[in-house]
Amino acid sequence: MLSLIYLIAITAEAMTGALAAGRRRMDIFGVAVIAFLTALGGGTVRDIVLGRYPIGWTQHPEYVLLVVAGGLAAVLISRYMRHLNRLFLLLDALGLVAFTVIGCDVALGMGYHPVIVAMAGMITGIAGGILRDVLCNRVPVVFRRELYASVSLLVAMLYLGLEALHAPHDWNIAASFAFGLALRMAALWRKWRLPVFAYIHDHH
Template sequence: MLSTIYLIAITAEAMTGALAAGRRNMDLFGVMVIAFLTALGGGTVRDIILGHYPIAWTQHPEYVWLVLSAGLFTVLVARFMHHLGRIFLVLDALGLIAFTLIGCEVALTMGYHPTVVIMAGMITGIAGGVLRDILCSRVPVVFRHELYASVSLLVALCYLGFGEFGVKHDVNVLVSFALGLTVRLCAIYRGWRLPVFSYRQPID
């Protein structure tokens, strides 16, 4: 299940990256770079930090062609994309959760401490979007008040917790995925948000 969702997710993430590049009037090379980093950047950062070599996408060059094709396709159909906003939000939620679970599994198989497993899951889930937003001169979504990184944290904690209680792997993945997706979609459609810290230097 995760493999299929992963392919859907990297395609959707590449398209959101291409749209972000288009909002900054980048050329086609810039669009391809942002699409690639958005889709595969999280896993790349995770693999480098964990020392997980070879890096995942280098063993699956078809992933590279998939995300680059998705980025180019977005350029061609961008004028119609505003009709698909809600669909992209759902696909992005699927990607966030799938990436988080995959990141946790990679760290677990390498024998890392649970704290590192959680961080690996979150890095996989959110680092691509952070790279996209930084290169597009935006404050990353995960640093604002939207429930995004917190959903990734919840999914990682649930996955580890259920595993500790002996829940079968497939059931664990399914339950953690469903819980994370429910919370993320509720955050989107019900406006759930984290408190915001706002500080302004008082004028003397």
């Protein structure tokens, strides 16, 4: 089940990455690279930081082909994608929770401290979007929009808390998705944002 959600999520992330590349008028090769990094970049950064080799997608070339195909498909259907905006926000939220839970599981299995496990979950959830934005030459949106990275952190904390209480794994996964999706959707609907720090005393 989590595997299926993962495949749907990386495809959806690849498609939104492709649109970001299109806003920068990249060629279709650039679209494919940005789609790949948006979808699989978070897991790549997590594996490098945790020292987990071989890196996930290097053992699953079918994931690479899937996300590249997803990115190129987004080019073909781009004129319809704005009508699918809500669907993609939902799939993106699914992906955020799935990536976070998977990232926590990987770090738990390697015996890292709970603080590091939560960070591994967040890195998996948000680093792909950060790489996408850096390569598209803009300040990462995950640091400025409706609750996003913080949803990942709270999901990680809930997941680790329930694990510590020895909750059944399936229930824990279900609770994480229910909580994470509800929080992210509510944040989008009510435009919840974290406080912004605007520092203007700049003497540099």
